[in-house]
Every structure is written in C-alpha cells, then in structure tokens.
Amino acid sequence: xxxxxxxxxxxxxxxxxxxxxxxxxxxxxxxxxxxxxxxxxxxxxxxxxxxxxxxxxxxxxxxxxxxxxxxxxxxxxxxxxxxxxxxxxxxxxxxxxxxxxxxxxxxxxxxxxxxxxxxxxxxxxxxxxxxxxxxxxxxxxxxxxxxxxxxxxxxxxxxxxxxxxxxxxxxxxxxxxxxxxxxxxxxxxxxxxxxxxxxxxxxxxxxxxxxxxxxxxxxxxxxxxxxxxxxxxxxxxxxxxxxxxxxxxxxxxxxxxxxxxxxxxxxxxxxxxxxxxxxxxxxxxxxxxxxxxxxxxxxxxxxxxxxxxxxxxxxxxxxxxxxxxxxxxxxxxxxxxxxxxxxxxxxxxxxxxxxxxxxxxxxxxxxxxxxxxxxxxxxxxxxxxxxxxxxxxxxxxxxxxxxxxxxxxxxxxxxxxxxxxxxxxxxxxxxxxxxxxxxxxxxxxxxxxxxxxxxxxxxxxxxxxxxxxxxxxxxxxxxxxxxxxxxxxxxxxxxxxxxxxxxxxxxxxxxxxxxxxxxxxxxxxxxxxxxxxxxxxxxxxxxxxxxxxxxxxxxxxxxxxxxxxxxxxxxxxxxxxxxxxxxxxxxx
Numbered sequence: 001x002x003x004x005x006x007x008x009x010x011x012x013x014x015x016x017x018x019x020x021x022x023x024x025x026x027x028x029x030x031x032x033x034x035x036x037x038x039x040x041x042x043x044x045x046x047x048x049x050x051x052x053x054x055x056x057x058x059x060x061x062x063x064x065x066x067x068x069x070x071x072x073x074x075x076x077x078x079x080x081x082x083x084x085x086x087x088x089x090x091x092x093x094x095x096x097x098x099x100x101x102x103x104x105x106x107x108x109x110x111x112x113x114x115x116x117x118x119x120x121x122x123x124x125x126x127x128x129x130x131x132x133x134x135x136x137x138x139x140x141x142x143x144x145x146x147x148x149x150x151x152x153x154x155x156x157x158x159x160x161x162x163x164x165x166x167x168x169x170x171x172x173x174x175x176x177x178x179x180x181x182x183x184x185x186x187x188x189x190x191x192x193x194x195x196x197x198x199x200x201x202x203x204x205x206x207x208x209x210x211x212x213x214x215x216x217x218x219x220x221x222x223x224x225x226x227x228x229x230x231x232x233x234x235x236x237x238x239x240x241x242x243x244x245x246x247x248x249x250x251x252x253x254x255x256x257x258x259x260x261x262x263x264x265x266x267x268x269x270x271x272x273x274x275x276x277x278x279x280x281x282x283x284x285x286x287x288x289x290x291x292x293x294x295x296x297x298x299x300x301x302x303x304x305x306x307x308x309x310x311x312x313x314x315x316x317x318x319x320x321x322x323x324x325x326x327x328x329x330x331x332x333x334x335x336x337x338x339x340x341x342x343x344x345x346x347x348x349x350x351x352x353x354x355x356x357x358x359x360x361x362x363x364x365x366x367x368x369x370x371x372x373x374x375x376x377x378x379x380x381x382x383x384x385x386x387x388x389x390x391x392x393x394x395x396x397x398x399x400x401x402x403x404x405x406x407x408x409x410x411x412x413x414x415x416x417x418x419x420x421x422x423x424x425x426x427x428x429x430x431x432x433x434x435x436x437x438x439x440x441x442x443x444x445x446x447x448x449x450x451x452x453x454x455x456x457x458x459x460x461x462x463x464x465x466x467x468x469x470x471x472x473x474x475x476x477x478x479x480x481x482x483x484x485x486x487x488x489x490x491x492x493x494x495x496x497x498x499x500x501x502x503x504x505x506x507x508x509x510x511x512x513x514x515x516x517x518x519x520x521x522x523x524x525x526x527x528x529x530x531x532x533x534x535x536x537x538x539x540x541x542x543x544x545x546x547x548x549x550x551x552x553x554x555x556x557x558x559x560x561x562x563x564x565x566x567x568x569x570x571x572x573x574x575x576x577x578x579x580x581x582x583x584x585x586x587x588x
Contacts, residue, residue, distance in 0.1 A: 004028055010084050011058040011109075022059065022223050026051050030251040032086075033077050038270035041391075042093050042100060045249035045262045047077035049176055049220075050144070053244060054078035056226040057142065060234065066140035067111040067127050071120035071149045073101035074263070075174065083109035093391040095565030101395060115395025116363065117333045118152035120145050121171055125158055128167035140234065141168060147175040147191055148183045148310060152333040162239045163210035170233055170240045175217065176248040182260075184310075185332045195245060207241045216243030221250060260313055283445040287384055289419045290441070291316025292452075293426045294353055298324055301430055305345055305352045307331065309338040315355040315384050335360050339367035339379070346377040351430050355382040358398025358440055359389075365404065372436050373410045379436045380429045386415070386440035387478070387528035388557075388571065393564030398440070399557045402477070402505050403533030405438050412437040412460060413506040415478030419451035421503070427455040442479050442528070444567070463509035469498030472588055473520035477502050477535045480528045480576065487581035497585055505535055508542060517548045522588060524553045528576065531556040553588070555581075 004021060005028040008014050017025065029051050037044045055078070057068060063083070070076040080098065081089055084107060091097025102110035112123040124143035131139040149155060150173060162169055175191055177183055190206060195217055207214045213236050218225050226244070233240050248263075249255025254273035255262035267276040284292075298304040298320060306320045306328040321328040331338050335356055342352035361368070361383060372379045386398040405413050412435050416422040422441050429437050466481070467488065474497055476484045481501050488494045500516065502509065516523065525536040536554025543552055555576065562570055571577040575584065 005032060005081075005086070008082060009086065011063050011082060014055070014058050014082060017059070019059075019224065019227060022052075022055055022227075026055055026223065027251075029055065029078050029081060032081060032089075034252055034270050036090055036092065037077075038268050040090055040092060040094065041264070041266050042077070043074040043264050044252075045255050045259055046075035046146075048250050048252060048255060049246040049248040050075045050174055051078050051250065052221050052223045052226060053144070053172070053174065053246070054082065056223060056230055057144075058082050060227060060230050061140050061142065064108045064111065066142070067124065068109070069112045069120040069124045069127075069141075069143045070102055070114060071143065071145035072117045073114040075144070075146070076102050079109070080107075083107055093393075093564055095569045096563075099393055099564055100391060101393070113395075115392070116360065117149040118145070118155040120149075121155055121158035121162060121169075124171075125162045125165065125167055125169055128169045129165060132167060137168065139168065140170065142170045142172060144172045144174055147173060147177060147188060148333055151183065151185050151187045153336060159207075159210055159212075163212060166238055168237060170242065171212070172242045172244055173216075174220065174244055174246055176246045176259075183332065184330050188332075191243075194243070207243075212239045212241040214241045214243070216241075217245050218243070220244035220246035281445050282449050283447055284419060284451060285316075285445055286419065286422060286441045286443070287314065287316040288319075289422050289446065289451065290355065290382055290384070290426065291319035293423045295320050295323055297427060297430055298327065301351065302327075303349065303351045304430055305329070305342075305350050306355065307338050307342050307352055308355045309333055309335045309360065311355065311357060311360075311384070314357070315382070317355050335364040336367050339364040340371045342379045343367070343371040343375070343377050346372075346379050347375075351378070351380065353380045353382055353426075353429075355384060357396070358383040358386040358401045359396050362400065362404070368405070368411075368436075369408055373408045376410045376434070377436060378433045380426075380433075381436065381438040382426075383438055383440040385443045387442045387480070388562060388567050389443045390567045390570070391564050394561040397557075397562055398442075399529050399562070401438070401440050402527065402529040402535060403537070406506050406533060406538060410435050411506065412504065413440070414438070414458075414504050415440050417476070417479055417481040417501050417503070419446040419448050420453055421458070423451060423453070424456050424458050428458045428460075431457060433460075440478065446479075447482060458503075461504050461507035461509055463500055463502040463504065463512045465498065465500050465512075467497070467499040469520075470496045471520060472496050472522045472524065472585070473498045473500060473516045474524045474526060474585075475500045475502050475516070475535070475539060476526045477505060478528060480526055483571070483576060483578045483581055484526055486578035487585060490578060490582035491585040493586060502535065505538055508538060510542065513539070513542055514546070517543065517546070517550050520550070522551045522553070524555065524584075524588065526576070526581070527556040529556055530559065532559050555584070 120143035128141040
C-alpha cells in the first residue's frame, strides 16, 4: 500500500485525499511520531492522542488562513509534521533545530506561540474579535485545549468573555483526563460525569450556561464522526464548544497504560514500546533532594504542608503525597491560587512549601507581591527548574526569577550551590522564619553522592568563601558555582582568583562584600539568571551605594530569549561553561 504521508508536505496536499484514506494516514502519522521520538526524545503521549483530530482540522479548515491555536503545545507534533516540517522533524527540540512547541516565528501555521498552559482561548478570541473588526466574518478561529488546562483561571476568564462575544470561535476540549499528572478538581469530576451520563451534556451543562453552542462528547479517534461534527460547526456562527474524548498515548500500548511516564518517556524501543534504560546515575536529581527532604521534615513537623500546581511528579512532591496525602495538595494548573492558598495557610500557623517551576511562578507574580510579601507571610517558595532547562527552550527557562523577585520587599532569596545546601535551607526555612523565602534550584542531577547529612541551619544573608585568591574575586550564586570551580582549575592564573558563594541575593551579605571590595580590585559576578536585575546588578548597586570604584564585570544570561538545546550546549553558546569561563579568567 502506498504511503500517504510521504506525499504530504502541507495541508493543501492533505486536502487532496479522500476522507476514506484518512484513517490510513492516521496510522502512518502515529508511526512517524513514534519512530522519531523513540530516538530523539520529546513529548510523546499528548501528540499520539490527537492524531485524528489534527488530521481532521487541517483537512477541513483552510489553515493557515483559518487560525489554529494549540494550548501548551505538547500535542502539536502531528500538526508540525503536516505543516511543512516533516523533513526536519528529527531536529525537534535539538540545538538549532525546530522548537518543541508551536512558535510564531517558525511557521505561518503556528498562529500563536505557546508553552505555558491555558492561553489558547484568550489568544484565539483576540484573533476572532480582530477578524470581526476587519470584516473577515467567514474566517475560522480554533483553540484546542486539554481538560487540565481548561481548569486554569485564565481559561475561565476567556470563556467568560467569549460567551458574550459574537466572535467566530471554536473551542475544542481535548479531554483525556490527564495533563502531565492526572487532572484534578471539581471540573475534572464534572467532565468525567458528562462522559458517563450523556444527559448532563444536555441538562445543566456548564458550557451551555456560558452561551456556547456545545456539542459532544464525541470519540476523538473516530475520524468520520470528528469530520462530520467539525463540518457542521463550520457553519455555526458565534462561540462554539466541541467536547472530544481522546486517549493519551493512543497507538502505543505502554503509552496508553502508563500515561505519566510516557508523557515524555526519553528513548524507547519503537516496536515494543519498552523504555531504554539510561545508565544509572550515582547522583540525585535536585527535585528528589527536595522531595525526600520535605518528607523527612514533615515527619518531624506536622505543620508542614506541600502545595504544587499540577507538578506533583515533576517536583517530586508526589513522595510527600504518598506518605502525607492530607497535607499535600495538587491544585491543578493554578499558580495564582497555589500562592494565595499558601498565604492563607500561613496566616493560620501552618508552614506551606509552595513548589512551582521558576518559569511558572511568573504567572503568579501579583500574588507573590500582594498576598505574600506585602503581608510578610512566611511562605516557602521552592522554585524548581531554575536557570537554563534545556530542550524545552525559552518558554521554560527559569532565568528571570532572581531579577523579578529581588525587587520585592520582605522576600528572602536563596540559591543553593549543591544538594547539601538545598537540604539545609529547606530545614532552616521551616524553623519559624519571619519572612517569605524563595529557594531556587535547577533541573537535573547534583554532584554529591552522600548528601543526606544531619541538618544544619543556615544563617540568613550569609555568604561563604570557597577559595582564597590574590587579586580577583569571583562571586557566584547557585549551582553555577560548579562551572566556576572547574574553570578555575583550568585557568592559567587560578592562584589569583578567589571564589565566593553569595548564596543569598537578598539580603546580600554586606559585611562580606565590604571585605571583598576592600581586598580585591577586580570583581566578577557569575549567575545562571538574566544579567538585567540579577546578582550582578545587586553587586553594582552595592558598589555605587558605597562609592567603590573597583572594576566589576558581570556574567550571566544575556538580554535575549535563549533558544532550546542541551544545557551544556546553551552554556557554551553564551559563555557560561567551564572552558569559556577559564578563558575569561585568563584574560582578566
């Protein structure tokens, strides 16, 4: 049988097929995704689940004239393959290859750049209103959003607005009962009931109550049914809502059975589906240092609470959930709620550890300021995935946290250089701190085997000298200290260089800084956060305030959005790897 996918470069080729050929194309598209992701890695389960829906959308709608927005973008691999990127799909998420998420600068078919959840309805509604204002009343606007994402506040805000608009908007709910972890909350329970009791789709329907033309739920793997319903909805004016039931990981048995693991399974055998085991690391992931330590602390302190917005597995807070389910809360994709929930708990004497990826805390900035810091509530923010995160790229790099948090009064900011420091600051944070604290740490493994030492409290605002030197002082923050230490060993003038771990960006160790500025004429700051507003800025402000005229050089993330690639490749590109730092030290 002729391979149909071989002859499809873009949706215009797809539209030449007969509807009867589309199920065969679906099989080929699934096989293509599995074949590439098995060796190149990436997000698997979500894209396998929407193969039929992807084909139907591009078959029926006039993309890119009709505008299609994918929420988050984990499920957009099939979309990329059908829209001119099939031949380069093997470079997906690779350094200088195509992005893992839809990107407005990558293709005209990517109507809106995504990566964070729950933005699709707002964006598509904005496009639809713009079309109305321009008189383009026949133009179609589609948002595809998952059941985990639609429970987020931003999605509800957009639904609330869309329901009273006359916008030509179609929202497709891709309902598979899971995000990265299983979906949670009352809306998830409602959607589950709708699937089993079709009367709810007609009576007391929450979406219909918001003035949407609701249809479904329908089988998202039944191509004739999907095409028939989408064809009907094309002629319906105003806001429309199609509820589609899909299976995450469809077409690969292991991915269907273990949907959490196969969200992004790493390398696997494309025939059997079995994951290819990576060589066991002697070291521990920072997320697991957090997860194991908070369990240990929670066993000793019954006021400790764990909170995360839909990152139970990714944050390793699942370890606490397993032992203390009543003291562990996965609130769904709801960062704003997570922060203010923690604030409320803190007013009642509880000790909330609010674990949010650095990039996702950006979504709750006002709550950090207004609900936590302004009231000086001792919430403990644990910011996983700080710094460069690698292949997920600019939507997920946690490089802005030091800068956007440093300007907030009352907030303590700490970055551990290793696992022991992370363990000890977690211990310190639950000893009745009088201020909120943000603890930021990276994705990936540490470098200490025996890190589970007896707890030691850390003095707030106290930096440490790691190495003495003669003429140059290097001040680092966080785990970039490892690159600095390695660079010093490679440097021709290593005896000249002193190394200080500042540990706290706020409050700064001013006593230590005065000693450093009095002793060293040249000072270098190094951080894995943006140079605009981070550690380097803080040191320059200190120097200006105290009239120091020392030469201060700042190294960190430049004022651009850093693309995707491995962390080592990205560090090398911007000069933060050990070899680049060694060359810099030799010239300083």
